[in-house]
Amino acid sequence: DIVMTQSPDSLAVSLGERATLSCKSSQTILYSSSKKNYLSWYQQKLGQPPKLLIYWASTRESGVPDRFSGSGSGTDFTLTISSLQAEDVAVYYCHQYYSVPWTFGQGTKVEIK
Amino acid sequence: EVQLVQSGAEVKKPGESLKISCKGFGYNFTNYWIGWVRQKSGKGLEWMGIIYPGDSHSRYSPSFEGQVTISADKSINTAYLQWSSLKASDTAIYYCARYTYNNGYYKDDYWGQGTLVTVSS
Secondary structure, eight states: OOOEEEEOSEEEEOTTSOEEEEEEESSOOEETTTTEEOEEEEEEOTTSOOEEEEETTTEEOTTOOTTEEEEEETTEEEEEESSOOGGGOEEEEEEEOSSSSOEEOOOEEEEEO | OOEEEEOOOEEEOTTOOEEEEEEEESSOGGGSEEEEEEEOTTOOEEEEEEEETTTTEEEEOTTTBTTBEEEEEGGGTEEEEEESSOOGGGOEEEEEEEEEEETTEEEEEEEOOOEEEEEOO
16 A cells, blocks of 8 residues: 655644645655656545545645645655635645555644644 | 535444445436545544446455445435444544546545444443
Protein backbone atom coordinates (compact mmCIF):
# COMPACT_ATOMS: atom_id res chain seq x y z
CA ASP A 1 0.00 0.00 0.00
CA ILE A 2 1.14 3.57 -0.62
CA VAL A 3 1.60 5.34 2.71
CA MET A 4 0.73 9.02 2.82
CA THR A 5 2.41 11.04 5.58
CA GLN A 6 1.28 14.56 6.39
CA SER A 7 3.01 17.23 8.39
CA PRO A 8 2.51 18.89 10.70
CA ASP A 9 -0.22 17.06 12.61
CA SER A 10 -1.65 20.42 13.62
CA LEU A 11 -1.08 24.02 12.64
CA ALA A 12 -2.21 27.29 14.23
CA VAL A 13 -2.20 30.29 11.91
CA SER A 14 -3.38 33.86 12.41
CA LEU A 15 -6.33 35.09 10.36
CA GLY A 16 -5.14 36.40 7.01
CA GLU A 17 -1.81 34.58 7.22
CA ARG A 18 -0.55 31.75 5.03
CA ALA A 19 -0.94 28.09 5.99
CA THR A 20 1.33 25.51 4.37
CA LEU A 21 0.54 21.81 4.68
CA SER A 22 2.83 19.04 3.52
CA CYS A 23 2.12 15.53 2.25
CA LYS A 24 4.65 12.86 1.26
CA SER A 25 3.90 9.55 -0.43
CA SER A 26 5.95 6.40 0.15
CA GLN A 27 6.39 5.98 -3.62
CA THR A 28 5.84 8.14 -6.64
CA ILE A 29 2.25 8.89 -7.55
CA LEU A 30 3.22 10.56 -10.81
CA TYR A 31 1.93 8.48 -13.70
CA SER A 32 4.67 8.78 -16.30
CA SER A 33 2.54 8.38 -19.44
CA SER A 34 0.03 11.10 -18.51
CA LYS A 35 2.46 13.19 -16.43
CA LYS A 36 -0.31 13.56 -13.87
CA ASN A 37 0.07 13.26 -10.12
CA TYR A 38 -2.67 11.08 -8.68
CA LEU A 39 -3.16 13.19 -5.57
CA SER A 40 -6.08 15.09 -4.12
CA TRP A 41 -6.72 17.19 -1.04
CA TYR A 42 -9.83 17.15 1.14
CA GLN A 43 -11.18 19.46 3.80
CA GLN A 44 -13.25 18.00 6.63
CA LYS A 45 -15.03 20.28 9.05
CA LEU A 46 -16.29 18.99 12.38
CA GLY A 47 -19.33 16.76 11.99
CA GLN A 48 -19.30 16.89 8.18
CA PRO A 49 -18.19 14.53 5.42
CA PRO A 50 -14.97 15.34 3.57
CA LYS A 51 -15.06 17.86 0.75
CA LEU A 52 -12.82 17.67 -2.32
CA LEU A 53 -10.65 20.78 -2.72
CA ILE A 54 -7.89 19.86 -5.16
CA TYR A 55 -7.27 16.97 -7.58
CA TRP A 56 -4.45 16.10 -9.97
CA ALA A 57 -2.31 17.72 -7.23
CA SER A 58 -3.08 21.26 -8.39
CA THR A 59 -6.52 21.47 -10.05
CA ARG A 60 -8.99 23.33 -7.89
CA GLU A 61 -12.46 21.82 -7.67
CA SER A 62 -15.29 23.99 -8.94
CA GLY A 63 -16.46 26.43 -6.28
CA VAL A 64 -13.34 26.17 -4.13
CA PRO A 65 -11.94 29.62 -3.23
CA ASP A 66 -8.72 30.53 -5.01
CA ARG A 67 -6.91 31.01 -1.70
CA PHE A 68 -6.52 27.22 -1.78
CA SER A 69 -3.75 25.95 -4.05
CA GLY A 70 -1.93 22.67 -4.49
CA SER A 71 1.57 22.00 -5.75
CA GLY A 72 4.24 19.32 -5.90
CA SER A 73 5.08 16.26 -7.92
CA GLY A 74 6.31 12.71 -7.53
CA THR A 75 6.31 12.10 -3.79
CA ASP A 76 6.18 15.60 -2.24
CA PHE A 77 3.10 17.78 -2.23
CA THR A 78 1.86 20.96 -0.60
CA LEU A 79 -1.52 22.51 0.08
CA THR A 80 -1.36 26.26 0.64
CA ILE A 81 -4.07 28.44 2.08
CA SER A 82 -2.85 31.90 1.10
CA SER A 83 -4.90 33.93 3.57
CA LEU A 84 -6.54 31.90 6.30
CA GLN A 85 -10.20 32.62 6.99
CA ALA A 86 -12.22 31.56 10.03
CA GLU A 87 -14.22 29.14 7.91
CA ASP A 88 -11.04 27.28 6.95
CA VAL A 89 -10.73 25.70 10.40
CA ALA A 90 -10.83 22.00 9.57
CA VAL A 91 -8.78 18.86 9.16
CA TYR A 92 -7.12 18.53 5.77
CA TYR A 93 -6.30 15.17 4.20
CA CYS A 94 -4.17 14.29 1.22
CA HIS A 95 -5.25 11.25 -0.78
CA GLN A 96 -3.60 9.13 -3.45
CA TYR A 97 -5.59 7.40 -6.16
CA TYR A 98 -2.57 6.10 -8.07
CA SER A 99 -3.11 2.51 -6.94
CA VAL A 100 -5.61 0.39 -5.05
CA PRO A 101 -6.04 0.60 -2.16
CA TRP A 102 -6.52 4.34 -2.35
CA THR A 103 -5.06 5.77 0.82
CA PHE A 104 -5.25 8.97 2.85
CA GLY A 105 -2.78 10.80 5.00
CA GLN A 106 -3.47 11.02 8.72
CA GLY A 107 -4.64 14.61 8.42
CA THR A 108 -3.46 18.08 9.44
CA LYS A 109 -5.67 20.04 11.80
CA VAL A 110 -5.72 23.77 11.01
CA GLU A 111 -6.73 26.17 13.77
CA ILE A 112 -6.75 29.91 14.31
CA LYS A 113 -3.88 31.35 16.36
CA GLU B 1 -30.87 18.24 -6.58
CA VAL B 2 -28.33 15.45 -6.19
CA GLN B 3 -28.35 13.86 -2.76
CA LEU B 4 -27.00 10.73 -1.13
CA VAL B 5 -29.06 9.84 1.91
CA GLN B 6 -27.68 7.22 4.26
CA SER B 7 -29.56 5.05 6.73
CA GLY B 8 -29.62 5.94 10.40
CA ALA B 9 -27.28 5.16 13.26
CA GLU B 10 -27.03 1.55 14.39
CA VAL B 11 -26.09 -0.05 17.70
CA LYS B 12 -25.21 -3.72 17.43
CA LYS B 13 -23.56 -6.47 19.46
CA PRO B 14 -20.41 -8.30 18.38
CA GLY B 15 -21.24 -11.18 16.07
CA GLU B 16 -24.43 -9.62 14.74
CA SER B 17 -25.00 -8.85 11.08
CA LEU B 18 -25.75 -5.43 9.62
CA LYS B 19 -26.57 -3.81 6.28
CA ILE B 20 -26.47 -0.03 5.93
CA SER B 21 -27.69 1.84 2.90
CA CYS B 22 -26.99 4.84 0.71
CA LYS B 23 -29.84 6.03 -1.52
CA GLY B 24 -29.24 8.33 -4.46
CA PHE B 25 -31.63 11.09 -5.48
CA GLY B 26 -31.69 13.52 -8.36
CA TYR B 27 -29.47 11.71 -10.87
CA ASN B 28 -29.20 8.54 -12.92
CA PHE B 29 -27.99 6.13 -10.23
CA THR B 30 -26.65 3.58 -12.72
CA ASN B 31 -24.22 6.02 -14.36
CA TYR B 32 -22.03 6.79 -11.35
CA TRP B 33 -19.86 4.76 -8.99
CA ILE B 34 -20.61 4.65 -5.26
CA GLY B 35 -17.74 4.28 -2.82
CA TRP B 36 -17.56 3.69 0.93
CA VAL B 37 -15.14 5.33 3.39
CA ARG B 38 -14.65 4.50 7.06
CA GLN B 39 -13.76 6.99 9.75
CA LYS B 40 -13.13 5.79 13.27
CA SER B 41 -13.77 8.26 16.08
CA GLY B 42 -11.28 11.10 15.96
CA LYS B 43 -9.26 9.31 13.30
CA GLY B 44 -8.54 9.57 9.61
CA LEU B 45 -10.23 8.29 6.49
CA GLU B 46 -10.00 4.74 5.09
CA TRP B 47 -11.20 3.83 1.62
CA MET B 48 -13.12 0.55 1.69
CA GLY B 49 -14.29 -0.07 -1.84
CA ILE B 50 -16.41 1.05 -4.75
CA ILE B 51 -19.25 -0.30 -6.86
CA TYR B 52 -20.82 0.55 -10.21
CA PRO B 53 -24.57 0.07 -9.77
CA GLY B 54 -25.07 -0.27 -13.53
CA ASP B 55 -23.50 -3.74 -13.54
CA SER B 56 -22.55 -4.24 -9.86
CA HIS B 57 -18.84 -4.37 -10.72
CA SER B 58 -16.95 -3.70 -7.50
CA ARG B 59 -13.40 -3.19 -6.25
CA TYR B 60 -12.31 -3.57 -2.64
CA SER B 61 -9.42 -2.41 -0.56
CA PRO B 62 -7.53 -5.58 0.47
CA SER B 63 -7.97 -4.45 4.09
CA PHE B 64 -11.73 -4.80 3.78
CA GLU B 65 -12.15 -7.58 1.20
CA GLY B 66 -13.77 -10.56 2.90
CA GLN B 67 -14.71 -8.40 5.89
CA VAL B 68 -17.58 -6.50 4.24
CA THR B 69 -19.79 -6.80 1.16
CA ILE B 70 -20.60 -3.87 -1.07
CA SER B 71 -23.69 -4.26 -3.22
CA ALA B 72 -26.27 -2.19 -5.06
CA ASP B 73 -29.91 -2.44 -6.12
CA LYS B 74 -30.31 -0.18 -9.13
CA SER B 75 -34.08 -0.66 -9.15
CA ILE B 76 -34.32 1.39 -5.96
CA ASN B 77 -31.20 3.57 -6.45
CA THR B 78 -29.55 2.19 -3.34
CA ALA B 79 -26.08 0.96 -2.48
CA TYR B 80 -25.30 -1.15 0.58
CA LEU B 81 -22.45 -1.97 2.93
CA GLN B 82 -22.92 -5.23 4.77
CA TRP B 83 -21.28 -7.19 7.59
CA SER B 84 -22.04 -10.82 8.45
CA SER B 85 -20.38 -10.75 11.86
CA LEU B 86 -19.57 -7.40 13.43
CA LYS B 87 -16.59 -6.75 15.68
CA ALA B 88 -16.06 -3.96 18.19
CA SER B 89 -13.36 -2.64 15.86
CA ASP B 90 -16.04 -1.96 13.21
CA THR B 91 -17.31 0.93 15.35
CA ALA B 92 -17.01 3.98 13.11
CA ILE B 93 -18.80 6.45 10.88
CA TYR B 94 -19.28 5.11 7.36
CA TYR B 95 -19.66 7.54 4.46
CA CYS B 96 -20.83 6.83 0.94
CA ALA B 97 -19.78 9.06 -1.93
CA ARG B 98 -20.64 9.37 -5.61
CA TYR B 99 -17.80 9.06 -8.10
CA THR B 100 -17.43 9.81 -11.80
CA TYR B 101 -14.76 7.89 -13.68
CA ASN B 102 -12.86 10.01 -16.18
CA ASN B 103 -9.34 9.70 -17.57
CA GLY B 104 -8.13 7.29 -14.92
CA TYR B 105 -9.63 9.19 -12.02
CA TYR B 106 -12.64 8.36 -9.90
CA LYS B 107 -13.65 11.87 -8.90
CA ASP B 108 -16.08 12.28 -6.03
CA ASP B 109 -18.58 15.08 -5.95
CA TYR B 110 -21.37 14.23 -3.51
CA TRP B 111 -21.20 12.56 -0.12
CA GLY B 112 -23.77 11.08 2.19
CA GLN B 113 -24.20 12.42 5.69
CA GLY B 114 -22.55 9.37 7.24
CA THR B 115 -23.88 6.44 9.26
CA LEU B 116 -22.56 5.86 12.78
CA VAL B 117 -22.20 2.17 13.58
CA THR B 118 -21.54 1.27 17.21
CA VAL B 119 -20.64 -2.32 18.07
CA SER B 120 -20.62 -3.02 21.78
CA SER B 121 -21.54 -5.87 24.08
